[in-house]
Amino acid sequence: MKKTLFTMLAAGLVLGLAAGYVRKGASSQTSDLAGYSGDMSENIRIDMVIASWKGGGWPDNHHPVIQYINRKFNVDLQIQWVPNANYAEKLNVIAASGKMPDVIRIDSPNLFLKWANQGVFLDLEPVLAQYPTLKRIANPEEWAILNPSGRIYGIPIHATPQNTVYVRADWLNRLGIPLPGPDEFTIERFYEIAKAFATQDPDGNGVQDTTGFSVLGNSIHMGMPELLAAFGIANGWKDIGGELVPTQVQSEEWKSFLSFMRTAYEEGVLDRDFVTNTNFNEKHAQGKVGFADMHYQLSRQTNQQLQSIAPNARFVELSPPIGRNGMRGNTTPTSGMIKVVLSKDVNDKKRDRILKMFDWWVSAEGEQIVKNGIEGYHYRKLADGSYEMTEALKAEGEGRQSLLWNWVLRSNANTFNIYRWSDPVWAIQMEQSIVNAGKYPYANAGDAYLHSSATFADKGKPLADKFQKTLVEIISGKKPVDSIDDAVAEWKNGGGQRIIEEVNAAYKARTSAPLE
Structure with missing residues (x-):
């Protein structure tokens, strides 16, 4: 009872002090x-x-x-x-x-x-x-x-746009690889570095137990949307000539991306366990993966965890890789x-x-x-x-x-999670990372219209799940790359074509109306 009384008095004191500060x-x-x-x-x-x-x-x-x-x-x-x-x-x-x-x-x-x-x-x-x-x-x-x-x-x-590509700078230093600048970081360069991380013992432990990058098998953007952006794949939907086109019908773009990912899987550059990944942040913190998609605050937390096992370990920010068509992008969430x-x-x-x-x-x-x-x-x-x-x-x-x-x-x-007492250096770097992420917008042009589709509400998730399953099967070698054509056809015939029509009807109705 004494303990309970003390707790009640302490709580009352705190509230009283708080009220005093407010008054x-x-x-x-x-x-x-x-x-x-x-x-x-x-x-x-x-x-x-x-x-x-x-x-x-x-x-x-x-x-x-x-x-x-x-x-x-x-x-x-x-x-x-x-x-x-x-x-x-x-x-x-x-x-x-x-x-x-x-x-x-x-x-x-x-x-x-x-x-x-x-x-x-x-x-x-x-x-x-x-x-x-x-x-x-x-x-x-x-x-x-x-x-x-x-x-x-x-x-x-x-x-707030925040995420971009991060790389293990200490691994680059150990392997004698210079940090790639924004204009030279192509998708080919990404792969070269990722392969070095997987094959050249970047942590120096004498065991081939590292990989270039990891992705999520349960997500269409794979947890590294910057890779999809480099191949011209829509972040959901993109406007092509006034029509909204969904990711699921971009057959040729998918073939290029899936060929890239299939090779990475076969050569051990891609984490072989990606199929079952639902969260790969722990792999970054355990020092097993060289590239990551994260935001600045997460990179700081990850570096602290890493440095408990490797004092010099450090993820640093990069611009997203450039595709052969010049496309690149960081995921840009839709405000509203x-x-x-x-x-x-x-x-x-x-x-x-x-x-x-x-x-x-x-x-x-x-x-x-x-x-x-x-x-x-x-x-x-x-x-x-x-x-x-x-x-x-x-x-x-x-x-x-x-x-x-x-x-x-x-x-x-642009002050996400920056408080008055935040370390000034941290605050400047945090704010700059948000600015950097916003330099390469990779927005979903269909966000505002997708939910106008009754067919999407009814069939969108099972269609997406089936399409995603095919992506995973192709990357892991269970199906040929060309089987994406079948997946595209199944998605459209199963209700996807109707979703396209409904989304575009909403899009044209909105874009034809003047903004106040």
């Missing part, structure tokens, strides 16, 4: 609202349903960041955090109840379109211009994604496929308060709070002008203060 800054908060019109005197409750990931959401609605927002905007944020694994089920329960929360994050384009067609969401188009900071988080094309023409039902969540929506039942007063809050939320000022947390509680400023985490944040866990930024809504600022 301490309250005197400066009211002036921040000078740019927002309308009566703010009424306290308004705002119910949200938000997906959560590792660690889950905050255990209650008394977190210092929520307290700050509540006080600043005179609202009562009530957030229901739902584990992502159960999120789709939860949204279906919400739909069956007929009672929408005020704000929902919707990850499923199919569900968004279904509910949009049913008139479940509030149209924000008539008032969005009153919130210029919020409007600037996406360009007109991104705002238009999935939203019906002339209406804005969903606020787009920004997606995930939405934040308001219920149609939200009245004008609550709508305006929510949008005022979101307009501040994605501003430079709002980012300091919603991403970094509360100064004095989550971090402190030092005499030299730098910042450091507090013990409270260390106990909470770095990043836990930014759940509203990462899981609800964020701006398109």
